[in-house]
Amino acid sequence: MEKRFIYADNAATTAVSEEVLEAMLPYFREGYGNASSIYKLGRDAQRAVENAREKVAKALGAEPREIFFTSCGSEADNWAIKGTAELMAKKGKKHIITSVFEHHAVLHTTEYLEKHGFEVTYIPVSDKGLIDPEDIRKAIREDTALVTVMYANNEIGTIQPIDEIAAICSEKGVLFHTDAVQAVGHVDIDVHKQGIDMLSLSGHKIHGQKGIGALYIRKGLVLPNLIHGGGQERGKRAGTENVPAIVGLGVAIEAATRNIAEKNAVIIPRRNKLIDNILKLPYTRLNGDRDKRLPGNVNISFEGIEGESLLLMLDMNGICASSGSACTSGSLDPSHVLLSIGLKHEVAHGSLRLSIEDDITDEDIDYILEVIPKVVKHLRDMSPVWEKMMKGEKYE
Numbered sequence: 001m002e003k004r005f006i007y008a009d010n011a012a013t014t015a016v017s018e019e020v021l022e023a024m025l026p027y028f029r030e031g032y033g034n035a036s037s038i039y040k041l042g043r044d045a046q047r048a049v050e051n052a053r054e055k056v057a058k059a060l061g062a063e064p065r066e067i068f069f070t071s072c073g074s075e076a077d078n079w080a081i082k083g084t085a086e087l088m089a090k091k092g093k094k095h096i097i098t099s100v101f102e103h104h105a106v107l108h109t110t111e112y113l114e115k116h117g118f119e120v121t122y123i124p125v126s127d128k129g130l131i132d133p134e135d136i137r138k139a140i141r142e143d144t145a146l147v148t149v150m151y152a153n154n155e156i157g158t159i160q161p162i163d164e165i166a167a168i169c170s171e172k173g174v175l176f177h178t179d180a181v182q183a184v185g186h187v188d189i190d191v192h193k194q195g196i197d198m199l200s201l202s203g204h205k206i207h208g209q210k211g212i213g214a215l216y217i218r219k220g221l222v223l224p225n226l227i228h229g230g231g232q233e234r235g236k237r238a239g240t241e242n243v244p245a246i247v248g249l250g251v252a253i254e255a256a257t258r259n260i261a262e263k264n265a266v267i268i269p270r271r272n273k274l275i276d277n278i279l280k281l282p283y284t285r286l287n288g289d290r291d292k293r294l295p296g297n298v299n300i301s302f303e304g305i306e307g308e309s310l311l312l313m314l315d316m317n318g319i320c321a322s323s324g325s326a327c328t329s330g331s332l333d334p335s336h337v338l339l340s341i342g343l344k345h346e347v348a349h350g351s352l353r354l355s356i357e358d359d360i361t362d363e364d365i366d367y368i369l370e371v372i373p374k375v376v377k378h379l380r381d382m383s384p385v386w387e388k389m390m391k392g393e394k395y396e
């Protein structure tokens with residue numbers, strides 16, 4: 001078996017595409033103007049920013065004036081949640097609803113708000129990693145300011161019933177935000193039709209560069225600023241525009257949302273082949289619903305081994321993957337997402353996330369399927385936990 005290099009960690013980040021890079025380069029070179037300057041160089045930069053805004057809006061079914069560029073997905077989440085909290089607190093509404101398995105950009109923001117007088121309800125998820133919209137309905141109170149629920153989970157890839165949740169929020173007159181960082185480019189989104197009030201996205205998950213994101217804010221909803229300063233982004237988000245990154249985001253989202261169905265028709269059978277074959281190994285389980293999941297997401301737990309050792313051995317074999325969220329790697333705590341769907345700590349520790357795209361070939365899939373059983377066997381052969389499991393002894 002010849003060693004290959006396979007990048008199967010697209011949920012962590014993606015490579016900047018040629019198309020995006022080509023579009024960005026002129027704005028590092030001759031087009032370096034400040035988009036606020038009135039001479040031609042500045043006006044050209046401004047036009048490029050507005051052109052990108054139109055592309056982002058079109059991809060989401062929004063109007064350009066509803067799109068605000070941010071420095072990343074985390075900033076968009078922070079702005080939506082803290083901004084709504086500040087706005088609604090003035091009306092005496094200090095209750096927020098979210099789910100237990102959001103990204104930390106959301107969870108740490110709601111925890112911050114809890115320390116500042118807000119009350120937060122954390123909706124549980126099912127063992128398949130899905131939220132029941134009726135739980136949201138039951139949690140809504142007179143003083144509920146915001147419901148924020150992620151579109152698709154970053155670890156187990158489950159796609160949430162966003163339309164139903166948005167409909168409940170609209171019926172109850174509560175604002176609804178969704179963190180769609182993992183969903184954009186993989187599922188069809190139309191914020192107006194779906195009744196979404198705010199939506200966060202990030203460039204580096206869709207072949208744009210790192211450090212650029214956007215927040216869609218429905219027309220008529222005026223959030224207080226998160227960043228104060230100059231008059232950029234119609235005075236709502238200060239800071240000289242990162243023109244190359246914004247231009248890149250426009251091209252990236254246009255490409256990502258083009259032919260979603262065709263791309264998924266290629267990815268889903270390959271992902272299913274991975275899942276079906278990996279699950280043939282004993283003591284494995286698929287995390288997250290089998291069907292309501294992102295097309296390229298595979299998340300499997302292997303009992304008796306540590307996810308980190310698995311990742312290192314896959315790396316030695318040229319395969320880049322992830323266990324839990326890359327944002328929390330370095331922490332020894334098991335993933336809050338895997339615990340939320342009922343996994344025991346030791347099982348959550350032995351989990352692997354592969355996130356593939358349509359550039360993965362059949363040969364790549366076969367290679368991964370050759371490497372994983374060997375690596376898992378090797379690690380289990382060395383594992384005292386596995387030995388105890390095999391002898392039927394208690395190992396917790």
Ligand code: PLP
Nearest residue numbers: 072073074103105154181182202
């Ligand atoms: N939300 C989700 C669901 C994510 O997966 C991520 C990144 O992994 C973020 C937010 C943060 O995005 P960014 O890295 O652009 O800050």
